Amino acid sequence: MDFRKLHYFVKVVEAGGFRRASKDLNIAQPALTRQIQSLENAFGVQLLSRTASGVTPTAQGLLLFKEAREILTRIHALQDLLCPRNLPATGEVRLGLPSAFADTLLSTLVESTQARHPGVRIICQEGATGLIESVENGSLDLSVASVAGERSTYQCEVELLMKEQDYLVTLDQGMPFGPTIPIDRILSMPLVLTPLPNARRSHLEDIARAAGVQLHVVAEAATLSAQLNLVLRGIGSAILPLSAARQMALRETIRITPIKGLLTDRALLLNRKTANPIATHAVAQEIRDIFRSLTDLINPVRREP
Numbered sequence: 073m074d075f076r077k078l079h080y081f082v083k084v085v086e087a088g089g090f091r092r093a094s095k096d097l098n099i100a101q102p103a104l105t106r107q108i109q110s111l112e113n114a115f116g117v118q119l120l121s122r123t124a125s126g127v128t129p130t131a132q133g134l135l136l137f138k139e140a141r142e143i144l145t146r147i148h149a150l151q152d153l154l155c156p157r158n159l160p161a162t163g164e165v166r167l168g169l170p171s172a173f174a175d176t177l178l179s180t181l182v183e184s185t186q187a188r189h190p191g192v193r194i195i196c197q198e199g200a201t202g203l204i205e206s207v208e209n210g211s212l213d214l215s216v217a218s219v220a221g222e223r224s225t226y227q228c229e230v231e232l233l234m235k236e237q238d239y240l241v242t243l244d245q246g247m248p249f250g251p252t253i254p255i256d257r258i259l260s261m262p263l264v265l266t267p268l269p270n271a272r273r274s275h276l277e278d279i280a281r282a283a284g285v286q287l288h289v290v291a292e293a294a295t296l297s298a299q300l301n302l303v304l305r306g307i308g309s310a311i312l313p314l315s316a317a318r319q320m321a322l323r324e325t326i327r328i329t330p331i332k333g334l335l336t337d338r339a340l341l342l343n344r345k346t347a348n349p350i351a352t353h354a355v356a357q358e359i360r361d362i363f364r365s366l367t368d369l370i371n372p373v374r375r376e377p
Contacts, residue, residue, distance in 0.1 A: 074111075075144065077107050080099075080108060080111075081137070081140060082141050084108060084127060085133070088127065089125075090108075090127065117130070160189070160350075161191060162189075162191030162350075163351050164351075165192060165193070165194050165195065165348060166195050166211070166213045166214075167195065167197070167215060168212045168216070169196055169198055169203075170218070170316070171199065171316070172296055177362060181359065201268070203215040203341070204217050204269070204271070207342070208226065210343055213342070213346040213352040215340075216233065216338060217271070218271040218336050218339075219339040219341075226341070231340045233340050233359075233363045235335045235338070236314050237313065237335060238313055238331050238334040238336055239311070239313070239317035240311060240329045240330075241299075252329065252331070253329045253330070253332065254331075255279060255331055259285050259287060259288075260288055261309055262307070263288055263290065264291045264293060264299050264308040264309065265310070265311065266292065267292040267293075267294055271336075289308075291307055296319065303320070304323070304326070311334075313336040313338075338363075340359055
């Protein structure tokens with residue numbers, strides 16, 4: 073099996089199309105297409121459904137995507153394990169986490185890291201803005217952040233961890249919502265959003281622009297607690313992924329409703345020139361293991377037509 077072709081296939085599925093994947097991989101689009109076709113021929117099944125708007129994995133393709141991502145992660149881990157220069161992980165690792173994950177996952181991450189790498193100390197920066205830029209400029213060694221499909225290049229390593237459903241967070245005042253709410257309905261609502269730079273905020277701005285409207289942003293807040301307070305005061309509604317929205321839903325007065333077709337790509341970002349690569353990669357592997365266990369949050373990788 074040519075693991076390079078598996079890597080290409082995973083990147084095409086994550087990107088939702090050949091054009092963006094070819095830019096991310098720095099390979100010509102026709103060459104990338106031939107590699108995927110070769111993979112389909114090798115398995116004897118169609119792996120991707122191709123449309124004018126992009127590609128989606130077939131049932132067999134989705135199975136391959138999940139297994140291939142796991143295989144490639146393990147290969148990466150084996151390279152670290154078998155490297156003759158493999159040394160104990162020690163020292164500080166500067167980590168960025170969105171507020172929701174800092175509240176719910178940081179303690180688990182610190183415990184698991186201390187158990188396997190007692191010499192590593194995690195320094196966490198919490199927030200939803202500027203995490204990507206902080207990894208790119210070296211202020212952080214790694215982070216978990218939302219990434220936008222529209223951005224084709226990053227000055228850091230980017231690894232998709234999961235897709236997470238986005239929710240509208242509102243006061244429960246008997247508003248006539250169904251089991252889901254369409255995106256176009258929320259564009260004119262008073263909104264409390266995360267400030268730029270933020271991938272989810274940028275994506276919402278792009279959706280509004282394409283619809284010929286302007287988002288009605290009444291307040292901006294970078295932390296989960298600040299957004300919750302604004303929603304509780306009736307100032308506006310928030311748009312947050314499930315991991316954050318379900319924390320807010322613990323309040324009896326808060327209602328959360330999934331937004332149809334709106335998903336957040338959660339990614340692991342690593343600085344390419346970190347001063348402590350051994351410890352950084354050790355923490356990165358702990359993060360991968362934690363996210364792999366979050367099956368209740370993970371959505372199948374797919375693209376809305």
